[in-house]
Amino acid sequence: WPAMTMAFKAAPGITDAAKVGDKVDFDVTLVGSAGEVTAIQKKP
Template identity: 95%
Template sequence: MNYARLTIALGLAALTAACGKKAETPVAAETNQASPDAAMSGDMGNMAMAPSATSAIKAKGHGTVKEIDKAAGTITLDHGPIPEAKWPAMTMAFKAAPAIADAAKVGDKVDFDVTLVGSAGEVTAIQKQP
């Protein structure tokens, strides 16, 4: 088992060196995965993650409602940059309580409050823009 890990680590180091990038310590796959049902798109190449997977960040955003899935308890927003999280503009599904989902409809331009933990977030307040 240790031989397999060493082989994988050396292979990753060689691939990284071949790309001209500095090798990094391997991280367990389960700590870097987003929820399989999370919908995100946009240029996330320069997106920094929250400092810790357990630290909650309160943030505000502006965007357009793209989808509401009441069964899954999510709202998909095409939002502008969120500086508190160091996120660029993107389209992303957030958790949302039923009252939040009921307060908006697809196509609405909205201001929203979101609590971010790691790369996931929950919309905690939403207000339709005039």
């Protein structure tokens, strides 16, 4: 799929692992009816 932008909530401190423009892998967990980022890792 082409690049896209989506908004998700994230646990405190999770987004400290990356900055705007970084390529990342991330895990999203369904919490109620919304997705929440639960892990993020920068790609090499």
